[in-house]
Amino acid sequence: MARAISPQKKWTFTILAWIVALIIFFPILWTFLTAFKTEGDAILFPPAFLPPHWTLENFFEVQTRSNYFKHFFNSVVISVGSTLIGLVIAVPAAWSMAFAPTKRTKDILMWMLSTKMMPAVGVLVPIFLIFKNLGLLDTLGGLTGILMLINLPIMVWMLYTYFREIPIDILEASRMDGAVLWKEIVYILLPMAIPGIASTLLLNVILAWNEAFWTLNLSAANAAPLTAFIASYSSPEGLFWAKLSAASTLAIAPILILGWFSQKQLVRGMTFGAVK
Amino acid sequence: MAATVNTRKLARTMLMPAVIILFIWMIVPLLLTIWYSFQNYNLINPVNAGFAGWSNYKYFLTDPAFFQAFANTLILTLSVLAITVIGGILLGLLLDQFIYGQGIVRILVISPFFIMPTVAALVWKNMLMNPNYGIFAWIATRLGFAPVAWLETFPLLSIILIVAWQWLPFATLILLTALQSLDEEQKEAAGMDGANFASLFVYITLPHLARAITVVILIETIFLLSVFAEILVTTSGGPGYASTNIAYLIYHQALLDYDVGGASAGGVVAVILANIVAIFLVRLVGKNLDA
Amino acid sequence: MGKIVLEGVEKHFGNVKVISNVSLTVEDGAFVVFVGPSGCGKSTLLRLIAGLEDVTSGKIYIDGVNVVDLPPAKRGLSMVFQSYALYPHMSVRGNIGFGLKMAGMPKEEIRTRVDAAAATLNLTPYLERKPRMLSGGQRQRVAIGRAIVREPKGFLFDEPLSNLDAALRVNMRIEIARLQKSLATTAIYVTHDQVEAMTMADKIVVLNAGSVEQVGSPLELYERPDNLFVAGFIGSPKMNLITGATAEPYGAATIGIRPEHLAVAGDGDGWAGTISVAEHLGSDTFLYVEVPGVGLLTARTQGEVAFHAGERVMLHPDPARLHRFDKSGLAIRN
Structure with missing residues (x-):
């Protein structure tokens, strides 16, 4: 060396x-x-x-004009909520794929990823109408659900790659020790996969925080997160750059700080677990 | 090692929620979109409703805007892929060297990844690319050129630059991680065999990066095909259709022209195109990810 | 308690038959070793007994109960893995006590039992450490501690010593054998190392290509191998196997003679050959002798003998220790 x-x-x-x-x-x-x-x-x-x-x-004016803290709160609820719900669904799925793979596992994984390739705009109309009929438009619950869905494939994939690094011997040892499935996952798998899970959580919070298609099209006054808050500054040609910058700083600072402080996990997460 | 029947049964049960949820998420909107695509359904003209046959498709596919949007989508995706992969390899090679303050340099380089697309687009549009007060204009005048109205003159190129800036950190990071896992001894052995930098790169480094490059292409393509906010905030697809991609074209039709039927036909076309890309990518990746 | 019986056990992976029709009985308290070359199916057979794989057909009885449909946890066996498979995030105490915790045993009792197991294995000073802070031998003992603390009906060992260095391997071999005798618990031990098999086993099961070649005590296998495979596999250095014209006078397709049953002399009768290599180990001397028309034979003489490479010697097989095999490789017995 x-x-x-x-x-x-x-x-x-x-x-x-x-x-x-x-x-x-x-x-x-x-x-x-x-x-x-x-x-x-x-x-x-x-x-x-x-x-x-x-x-x-500028910062005071942005808060008075467009109530930054309300949008900040919405962003936190949506990104953290969608990530945690996603985790509950993704962990069992990733466990199945990593430790009991079948011939179709790879296909299922690729199919899941391919649902992300489906252009959101292609299904915007029906989703909009469904949301409208169910009263989910402009609600935190609706946005949380949507973001959970769009990030679920990525979560499953990342967890799958992290889980696969865990030697199956250790899980089998716990089975010999009498652990039933949920105990095997809670006592053995999750503690061993903490770094990978942390990376997955961080990356998905960031992706959800920055998602700017569904949050723009399905929210209005009530549930609008920071993406919508900032888009409201895109309008007319007036050169209010200082206010725009203050609003932008406020919108990106939380995630930048989170990103800088958890650099190690995040760097691992940003590679989606696919490269060692 | 194969698992036992018990384990496999459990595994199937555990996989089901994710599969079912994603299946519903995929199939219900898709079927609705297909159904709408055969209807006359315009939000500002509710009188003319009913079965439309293939007319929505005919209208969408023969619209010259469609071809332009299709071409723009390809140009945008391929350009950004090329810039980020090549730039990422170069940056990765640079950051792989000994550098004072490596930690801070890395933080600076990955930061654009954390910026929401709307913010990135707004900042670039106003403070960098503005022909009167922007930084680019200032640099141009300092160098003795006339300032350029980036978004009006080179709308698609401008968007490519913005999107490439957002995705360069990602590519750099993956490629850097892969570079760092390259065996030092292997490099030294090749050096002993008389390999110079160029042949070292071509015969040792590049093959080692193949898998990482595949991952970059796969993930980025997923996101690049559906670039939306950057266009909405900067050019609104214009001038004309010069910077409209398929995603934006459909959005335009649905929410600005209120033509649900036409937009749905466009949606179906977009889904089909995305699937063609997906099949191609899955082939490529499936082969490379097995290792 | 702890009698394990296999009846017509088969395992297929797709079209590949990895275990074909294995039947055998492991008596309560016995130490049985599955031995065979890599890929012979010995580990798979162990995993079938453990319940980590399903049998394709056949029955496995533990104390008279057919367990093929029971999950591993319900079979009452414990296993020591080749990789040790310790839980890296738990202390040694947590590792050893995990099975008891899963069984819902009260904390106080777990503590007492773990302390006792640790004392037996000289692990007491390390109880609060994480596995990564332990040496290979200590990790091995933690894995064993995890197995014994549950007082199972039987121990399953999957090549437990293959990650240790040679010196430690001999020590652990003795330790495991002694522990098993003192607990009097049935043990099934998988290894590819025939020396381990010979030294530890009450009964050896020789496996090859998914089938049982022979079952017997170490000495039975050494003295009366049923076939060419067992003859060649058991014993070190390997038995000399000679085919062709030399074997014909004995009425066999192949004859076998162990190196230690070849008398070496400067003259006299027997097979004449030239020493190509002589290995002097002090306690023994191995001679590799090129015999024209027969091939390279190995001879083993006790102590230090004055033979050197290049010398001509006569090899004389002990007729009482000569093994004869027919064309299909089966032993010919009279």
Whole structure:
């Protein structure tokens, strides 16, 4: 492992990597900075990199104008709720596929994934009408259910890949020890799969948090999560960039912070468990 | 190892909820969509209702917008795949080197993945691509060029850039993870055999990445075929149909033209097209994922 | 309690027959070893008895009850896996006590029983540690502790020593054998190592390609192998098997003579050959002798002998220890 690397090479790669990383990160950084500018400073040309006059005004205005905290609460309920319900359904399914595979297991898995390829827009009309008839439009329950459904295949797949890393010997040992199925899952499988489950949960919370088709089309005033909140700033041409930036910062900050603090699990999760 | 009959019976029971739920989720809306697609059903013209035969399909498939949307969907998906896979390999190779502050660099690089599509699109549209005050305009003037109205002049390219920015972190991360699992000794052995960087890459690294690349293509395709929010927020599919993909075309028909029948026909077509892609992908992936 | 009887047990995986028509009886308290080359079906047979696989047909009786439809938990057996299969997230105490906890035993009693099992296996200082902090030998003992603490009707061992180094393997072999005798619990032990089989077993079952080749005590198998397979498999170094013109005078298609039953002399009668390799182990000397028209024969002489590579020697088989086999490979007995 102890390859000798010249300091010159180290610094070249370091500088190159930092430049690339900052370019990639720039739009986010720019959004953060603009959020603290006055509307006038935000559209200076040439642009002012740091806010000439720091202000928190935009954040207060966003809260007053569109009640950020209500949408934030909706986003939390929908993303966490859909992930937890999904987990309850996905764990048993992934257990079956990982530890009692049949000839059709691969096909079922691929079929599940292929349901995700079905363009949501293709079935928007009937889902909209069904939701309307069942009174689910613009409800947290309806959105939670939909997001659970669209992420379920990914959850099953991820859990399946993580479970497959667990030696079946250990589950068989628990069977010899007299564990019935639910005890085998609760006492042996789940504790052993904690890192994988954490990754799955995190990734799915993020996917649900950012989902912007169903949440936009099936919610209005009541249940609208942050995706809809931010879309309300897309309208007219008025150049309210500071407020837009403040709203954007508020919408993405929770997930960014969550992502940064759980980097290790998340990185594992972002590979969908498919690459070691 | 085969499981016992008892275990298999349990396994089937445990698998059922997921299968049944997903099956209903797939089949009920699909059947309804198919049914609507043969109806005259316009929300602002309720008088003209009833069986429509194939007319919705005829209308949808002969609409020049359909071909453009079809082409745009392909261009968008393939371009983003190409950018993210090639860019991801390059970035992965770079991040695989010794770097001071590796942890922070990695956080910066993966951050776009956490950004909701609506936010990403709005930020790019306004603060980067705006021809008067945007950063790109500023860079252009500094370099002595005239600023470009990105979204009006290159609508599809603009959307490709935004979407590629969102998905590059994902590709980079998977490919980096795969690179890190490449056996150091194997590289050294190849180095001893006199392989230079290029042949090392072609004969050792690239084959090792095959599986990871497959995963990137599979997952990204799933999401790229249905890019929606980015288009809605930036160009609304225009100018004309220049940046309309199939997903957006159907949305346009259903919610802006109130033509449920026509939109449903489009939905059925989209499902069929997606299935063709799915069959192709599943073949590819099934082969590569077995290992 | 603990008599295990197999009656016409078969196992197919698809079209492949991995176990064909096995019948045998394991007496209560006996130590029975299934031995055979890899892929012979010995592990599958063990898993069938454990209930981790279903039999395709046939019956398995434990204490007179046919258990083929019972799940593993209800068969009252415990198993030691090749990989040990310890629960990585539980302490040694948790690992050993898990079966008792599943049986709903009160906490106090679990504690007493686990302590007792740990004491027997010298694990007391490690009870609160996680498996990953233990050495291979200690993990092995935890796996055994998990098996004995439940006081099962029988132990099943699936190649338990194959992950240990040679020295430890000999120690554990003795420890397992002694433990089994003191508990007087039926044990079935699977191995591919015929030395393990010979040293530990009351009764050996030699398996080949899914069928039982021979069942008997170690000495029976050594002295009276039923067929060529058993003759070649049991004993180390392997029995010399000679076919063709040399075998004909004995009225057999093949004759077999163990290396230790070949007398080596500088002259006299027998087969003349040249020593190609001589291995001096101190206690024994192995000579590999090239005999024209017969092939390479192995001879084993006790102690240090003054034979060296390149010398010509005469090999004289002990006629009383000569094994004869017919064309189909079965032993010819008179």
